[in-house]
Amino acid sequence: MQNITKILGIAPYEELRKSMENVGSTFSNILLNTYTGDLQEGKNLALEVIHNDYDIVISRGGTAELIRKNISIPVIDVSISVYDILGAIKLANNYTSKFAIVGYSSITETAHLICDILDYSVEIYTIDDSSDTLGLLKSLKDKGIQLVLCDAITNKLALKISLNTILITSGSESIKRTFEQAIELNMHLQKLKLQNNLLTEAIEQSKTDCLILSSQFELIYSSLNTVINDSIYHYLLYKKETASFNESQTFYHSVNNTLYNLKVNSSNKANDIFYIVTVQKSVTPVMNSKFGVTYEAKSEVEQQLNNNLYKNPIITDDIKDKIKQMDSNNSPIILLGERGTGKYIVSQSLFTSQNNNNHTMVTINSNLLNDTMWKHLLNTSNGPFLEVGNTIQFNHFDKISNENFEKLMTIIESTNLHINNRLIFICEKTSEGITSESYKELMNRMNSISFLLPTLRERKNEISAILTMFLNKVNIENNTDIIGYEPSALATLSQYNWPGNFIQLKHVLTELVYLSKSLYITSNNVNSILGTQKMVETISYSEDGMNIPFNSSKTLHEFSLDIIKQVLDQHNGNQTLTAEQLGISRTTLWRYLNK
Known part of the structure; x- marks a missing residue:
């Protein structure tokens, strides 16, 4: 169904009204009513008929300004273009060389520009509401000016003293552009009204926080604070690439260690689709970190890393170079090191610096894997093992049981988990260099990259500098x-x-x-x-x-x-x-x- 824009045209002079009618008849998607009335008369006309549910008013000059101050719906000024003024000047040249241009700044500023560019020698006078326009016209006539190019108000005064005029009016192209602006503005206003209705509906139906998104996934409304809103919005943008939002969907997303339940419903209004997302803190136990699974968005991990005062002495230039090299390779990574060598800080740096698989960091405590966790990890609606583009970190992998190790290897091989996501395994080795059987088996079973982190004993030549840097960080942390x-x-x-x-x-x-x-x-x-x-x-x-x-x-x-x-x-x-x-x-x- 075609949307109709209902337009009220108030023309300060009859010629403009006729032009409005002629140009308006070429549009099939407007309903146009026109009247002639200048200044106060035009304003009064508008006030009399405005109750007829008009969407837009179009008028001209001072009349448009008066109407705009007295009604609540938009008023568009029919402009006078460069071509309209240039056409009037060309027409005047056919009549006489003794002519002047008199009008408000909307006319005279453009007239000055044209005359400067084309090197025309034309007297131009700018008037305003306080000007003695009639006195100016009389003095021009006394100087021998035979013709005045002017607007509607000046035109009436010039006719009173028998001074010839050419009325500078809006041409058909200018009027056409005005109608196009009116249609575009009305479409935007109707969309805003629709969005307002959706917002009211969403608030009435739910006492929870919510987001409203357009069909192009532009954010229309959010009741959330900036940090939570940004994190959830970017998460939904990512999910849009892999999930259909035309049906109701439920997702879970963690922000600052708080898990949120996101329910997405689509709403079809006026042939356009909107998405209403209700946001609640989740009480789903399988998602709680105490069960061994946590979810962190890239922005959260970056914030943790940026706030970590101790990361710079730990992440050496050699480690940074290795991290850069790993970005071009999606192979699983084994971070191996003694207790306290910074394995988790390096893992965070890997996650935040890579160009792919950097949407969410899913962390699993391998030592706590049980039937409940497996059910969640493989859940068909929101299980992390079935998603794409994340980094999955297995903490304490050296403590995984043989049964869970075999189960995980089977899942990785059958679901391409290591291809669809980045896998990071964190393993500990003793100071004697002893590694777990799970580490050795992982190296045998998968094409993994092993990343051995140096101990402080192996950095003896740097220890004085490290002691100085750490003392600085401890001072800052403890004031x-x-x-x-x-x-x-x-x-x-x-x-x-x-x-x-x-x-x-x-x-x-x-x-x-x-x-x-x-x-x-x-x-x-x-x-x-x-x-x-x-x-x-x-x-x-x-x-x-x-x-x-x-x-x-x-x-x-x-x-x-x-x-x-x-x-x-x-x-x-x-x-x-x-x-x-x-x-x-x-x-x-x-x-x-x-x-």
């Missing part, structure tokens, strides 16, 4: 202002083995910063803290280990004291044997017990 190390303290820290690598380094420096009573980290404090670290290492790598309950509110000193007390109990209170097992002096042991 402290330690400016350096005593030389012997720096030497001791540089020679330490750092079995826990960057994580251990951060914890040790944080403890040192809090203990420090001067602007420098002292050798005494370093020896004390590293002595405690050696105790923890002795217990951690012993065959029997120890039962030290974890309490996140405890300080490193409190953990150390727990260990000391348990070792002391094993030796029936003998401090000499306790100090020997822990690798510390009796003085250090005494200091802990009496602090």
